[in-house]
Every structure is written in structure tokens, then in C-alpha cells.
Amino acid sequence: MASSLTKDSASTPGSEKTFFGHPRGLATLFMTEMWERFSYYGMRALLPLYLVAPGGLNLDAGTAIAIYSVYMSTVYLLALPGGWFGDRVWGPRKTTAIAACVIVLGHLILALPSDATFYLGLLFVAIGSGLLKANISTMVGHLYNGPADPRRDGGFTLFYIGINIGAFVAPLTIGTVGQKVNWHLGFALAALGMAFGLIQFLVGSRHLAEKSSFVPKPLDAAERASTLKKSMLWLLVAVVFYAIVVGTGTYTLTWATVPLLLIGLAVPIIVLARIKRDKELTATEQSKVSGYIWFFVAAAVFWMIYDQGASTVALFAEKHADTSVFGWEFPVSWFQSVNPVLVMALAPVAAWLWLYLNRKNKEPNTVVKFGAGLALTGISFFVFLLPLTMAGDGKVSPWWLVLIYFCQTVGELCISPVGLSVTTKMAPAKYGSQMMGVWFLAVTAGDAVAGLLSTYGVDLNKTGVVAVEAALAVLAGFAVFMYRKNVKQLMGDVH
Incomplete structure (x- = not known):
């Protein structure tokens, strides 16, 4: 393959x-x-x-x-x-x-x-x-x-x-x-x-590069023993706990989902708090971490709504979207191909636009891009309200779904690549290699919130709930924009 x-490389004949x-x-x-x-x-x-x-x-x-x-x-x-x-x-x-x-x-x-x-x-x-x-x-x-x-x-x-x-x-x-x-x-x-x-x-x-085979910082014998001991202890606690729950006949699926969702919400908070409290960080690094928390929370709100494109929106489409084109029926799962094809089409446009605006000295800074991304994902759920209210017991045009995914994709291009970039720029030197994992925890936190809401009876396909989520995202985007100067100050020399 x-x-x-x-x-062949264009340099010399027979080159690698x-x-x-x-x-x-x-x-x-x-x-x-x-x-x-x-x-x-x-x-x-x-x-x-x-x-x-x-x-x-x-x-x-x-x-x-x-x-x-x-x-x-x-x-x-x-x-x-x-x-x-x-x-x-x-x-x-x-x-x-x-x-x-x-x-x-x-x-x-x-x-x-x-x-x-x-x-x-x-x-x-x-x-x-x-x-x-x-x-x-x-x-x-x-x-x-x-x-x-x-x-x-x-x-x-x-x-x-x-x-x-x-x-x-x-x-x-x-x-x-x-x-x-x-x-x-x-x-x-x-x-x-x-x-x-x-x-x-x-x-x-x-x-592949030779260094990909090496362990950068291998555990020594003491660390390996300590890690294994702690892992086995936590495994034993989990086994005993669930053995009791199953043995007493009280086990339901909620006993499995809720702890995982709570862990997904707690871990990002704990990790960010540990980094923020690290006294070895310089004043500049502390300031950048404070600024980064704004981006993290904004990203968590974004992913909470965005990832519902394959759950809440998809389940609505399964019941209420017209999936026929010229008499030919297509599977509702095909809607999930809309986002990647839009990403491939629009990503080069977004990259060109940022460069063009940069040459004109008009490129919006990271804070403004994040605010726009949040607002767009909120708008996508305001759009979602229209087919929700129109559907009743009938079918709605598939183009409503395409429009929802279009708004979310443009929002993604304002947040996802920009977030990856700002994470590398604002990471304290001590946590340089760990911060990318921290960025992914924003997805974890957002999905955990959506999961907990659904677990405890909130119908995410109800117009009232969708309207609240949409308003939350737009208001969060507006708040990020209004406080852009404060956040920019915390960011220091990062644009």
C-alpha cells in the first residue's frame, strides 16, 4: 500500500x-x-x-x-x-x-x-x-x-x-x-x-524514525513496582465493589455508566488544578495556564454539542429525516460522512483565509476564533430546533441535517486546529508533552456532561433542552469575545 x-524525491536519481x-x-x-x-x-x-x-x-x-x-x-x-x-x-x-x-x-x-x-x-x-x-x-x-x-x-x-x-x-x-x-x-x-x-x-x-522504538523515560524498578501495586489495588477495589453490587441484586447499567462519566468529568478538573497549583511554574506560565482554562472550558462546551451530531441528531434523523433521493433510499448513518467531506473541502479555505487576513494584519486572534466557533455550534442547534418543531409524526428534508453539520464543521475549523496550536504555545515547559493529552480531555469533559444529563432523564431531543444548549454555546462564545482583552492579557506573547 x-x-x-x-x-521518488525530486533531488537526485536513485534517492530514497x-x-x-x-x-x-x-x-x-x-x-x-x-x-x-x-x-x-x-x-x-x-x-x-x-x-x-x-x-x-x-x-x-x-x-x-x-x-x-x-x-x-x-x-x-x-x-x-x-x-x-x-x-x-x-x-x-x-x-x-x-x-x-x-x-x-x-x-x-x-x-x-x-x-x-x-x-x-x-x-x-x-x-x-x-x-x-x-x-x-x-x-x-x-x-x-x-x-x-x-x-x-x-x-x-x-x-x-x-x-x-x-x-x-x-x-x-x-x-x-x-x-x-x-x-x-x-x-x-x-x-x-x-x-x-x-x-x-x-x-x-x-x-519509521528509530526514536519511535525507544522508551523516552522508562520506569525504573521501584516505579514499576509502585505502579503495578497501585493498579492492582484499584482493580481489586473495583472488582469487590461490583461483586457486592451484583451479589445484592442491585446492579443496573447505570452502575457502570455513571462512575465512568463522573471520572470523565473529574479527571480534567483534577489535572488542570494540579498544573495550576504547581509552584515550580513561573509567573508567566501561571498566567498562560489561567488563560488556557478559558479555552478548555469553551472547548468542552463545544464538544458537548458537537459530538451529539452522531447521537442526538442521528437518532432524530433515524425517525424523522427523509433519507430518499430520487426514490433511492440511503442509510441514515451516511449523514456522518457529511462532516469529514466538509472538513476536507473547507479546511484549505480556512487556512488560506487566516493567511490572507494575516497579510492584511486583520487575522482574528485565538480568543475571537474560539468565540466564533462556540457561536457557530450554538447556531447549529438553533437550526436543529426548526426540523424538531416541523417533524411531528412526519419526515423533514435531509438538508436540515446537512445545514446543522455545516455549521458545526465551520465551528470545528475555528476551534479544533486552533486549539491544538494554542495548546502547544501555552503549555508550561514542564508539561510540554502532557498538554496535548490535556486538550483531548476537553472532549472527555463535554461528552461526560452530555452523558450525565441523558442518564438522569434529560431528553436531549426535546426542543427546550436543545434551545438551552444552543443558547449556552452562543452566550459562552459571546462571553469569550467580551472578555477577549482579559484573556489575551493572560496569554502573554501568544497571539
Whole structure:
């Protein structure tokens, strides 16, 4: 696969092959990430629909949204320990290979025609995705000669394209097979995709940087023993607790979802508070952390609404969206391909626009971009109110869904890449490698809030709730904009 996407370097005849002018190892990581995202976004598109389907688990919408939120929250929560395993235990390359194996195993368990093993498979996929996410991006960075390498930004752009190709194709294939043929066959197709990615990674790993195989800061014997002891202690506590709950006959699904959602909400708060209280940080770093908290909270509100595009909005579409074009019926899971195709179409436009405005000395700063992103995601839910009120017992045009995803995608382009950039710029030197994991915790926090609301009876598909969420996002965006000078002051020299 990699060879078909590589070409000779333009420098000298017989020189080493490159991937569109980039190190050949980027082809390996591009294809691995593409197939991993194929399995992940296929799961994202299929999961809520399977949970409510009569031929699936036949759960109510509230429970389905809660389970989906737990899954999404856990994936991004585990990106933090995933990075730790890469840094301290196995190294990025080995961690990625193991993670891919875990994902394949998880999807194969989901492919079994048994409800009893479903949640075990879901757990495996979440663990594998969390382990892989933090490490594969690190290995992309290893291919270049430091941050000053002029090819570095272009390499990450190509890598980002791979993500969106996988995300675009997944609902069209996995969604179609799952909805139209057999749910478990759809999960099996996700396993096959990740297996392709694993094979690609193992075959092409010789093209990766050597440092990807090394453990940057391995645990010493004492640390390893202490970590193992603490892990086993917490595992024992969990086993004993759930044994008591099951033994007394009081166990329900809520006993599993609520603790995970509370952890997803508590961990980001604890991590940010620990960094903020660190007395080793300079006054400038402390100020930047205070400013960063604004961005983190804004991002959490954004992801809380944005990720409902595959749950709340998708479940509405399943019942009330007209999914026929010229008499031809398409699966409702196909709506999940709208966002990645819009990202691929609009990302170059956004990048050009920021550069154009920068040359005119009119580029909005990071605070303004975040405010705009929040406002746009709020507007997407104000748009959602229209088909919600129009539907009744009938069907609404699919273009309402496309408009919702369009607003969210433009908001994503204002927040997601900008957030990644500002995270690297505002990170204290001591937490330079950890802050990217902290950024992903914003997704965890947002999904955890949505999951808790759904768990405790809030119908996220009611017009009143959607209106409150929309207003919250718009008001949060307005607040960020109004306090932009204060936040900019906290940011110091970061634009």
C-alpha cells in the first residue's frame, strides 16, 4: 500500500523514495491512522443506531446517548494514559501496535452475535483507540528534524487528510453493511479495516524514525513496582465493589455508566488544578495556564454539542429525516460522512483565509476564533430546533441535517486546529508533552456532561433542552469575545 502512494524525491536519481516529498514513514502512519479512523468513525456512526434498533439492543434513546457518551468520553480520557505508556513503558511504536491489536479484538468481540459480550468489545475498542491516539501523532513528529523542519506542518496536514478519508468512507461502508445487512457484520468490517491498518503498520514500520522504538523515560524498578501495586489495588477495589453490587441484586447499567462519566468529568478538573497549583511554574506560565482554562472550558462546551451530531441528531434523523433521493433510499448513518467531506473541502479555505487576513494584519486572534466557533455550534442547534418543531409524526428534508453539520464543521475549523496550536504555545515547559493529552480531555469533559444529563432523564431531543444548549454555546462564545482583552492579557506573547 505504502509504495503505491510514494514517489521518488525530486533531488537526485536513485534517492530514497518519499511520500509526496515527505519521509516515507509518513505513508505508513497515514495509512495506519486512516484505517484506525475508519474503524472508529464506523463505530461512531453505527453505535447509537444499533443501541436503539429492535434488531440491536433495543434500548431507549436516553440510555443509548448515555452509552455513546461514555464510549466517546473514555476514548479521549484514555489518550492521557496512552501517552504515558508510550513515554514510560513500551515506546510509541510498540504501544501503537498493541493498541491496534486491542482494537481489532474489540471489534471482533462486537461482531459476535451475543449481547452478553457487547460491552466487553466496546471497552476493548475504547482502550485501544485511547492508546493509539496519543502515540501515532508523536511518531509523525519523529519523522522530521525538529519543530523547525519546513516540511513538518505539511506532514501533519497530510496526516489530517488521512484521518478524514477514513472518517468519510466509514459510514458509507460500515454504516451500510451494519444497517442494511447485519449489525454484527458491520462491526466485523470495522475489525477488517483496523486489521489492514495493523498489517500496514507492521510491514512499513521499518520506515519509521528509530526514536519511535525507544522508551523516552522508562520506569525504573521501584516505579514499576509502585505502579503495578497501585493498579492492582484499584482493580481489586473495583472488582469487590461490583461483586457486592451484583451479589445484592442491585446492579443496573447505570452502575457502570455513571462512575465512568463522573471520572470523565473529574479527571480534567483534577489535572488542570494540579498544573495550576504547581509552584515550580513561573509567573508567566501561571498566567498562560489561567488563560488556557478559558479555552478548555469553551472547548468542552463545544464538544458537548458537537459530538451529539452522531447521537442526538442521528437518532432524530433515524425517525424523522427523509433519507430518499430520487426514490433511492440511503442509510441514515451516511449523514456522518457529511462532516469529514466538509472538513476536507473547507479546511484549505480556512487556512488560506487566516493567511490572507494575516497579510492584511486583520487575522482574528485565538480568543475571537474560539468565540466564533462556540457561536457557530450554538447556531447549529438553533437550526436543529426548526426540523424538531416541523417533524411531528412526519419526515423533514435531509438538508436540515446537512445545514446543522455545516455549521458545526465551520465551528470545528475555528476551534479544533486552533486549539491544538494554542495548546502547544501555552503549555508550561514542564508539561510540554502532557498538554496535548490535556486538550483531548476537553472532549472527555463535554461528552461526560452530555452523558450525565441523558442518564438522569434529560431528553436531549426535546426542543427546550436543545434551545438551552444552543443558547449556552452562543452566550459562552459571546462571553469569550467580551472578555477577549482579559484573556489575551493572560496569554502573554501568544497571539
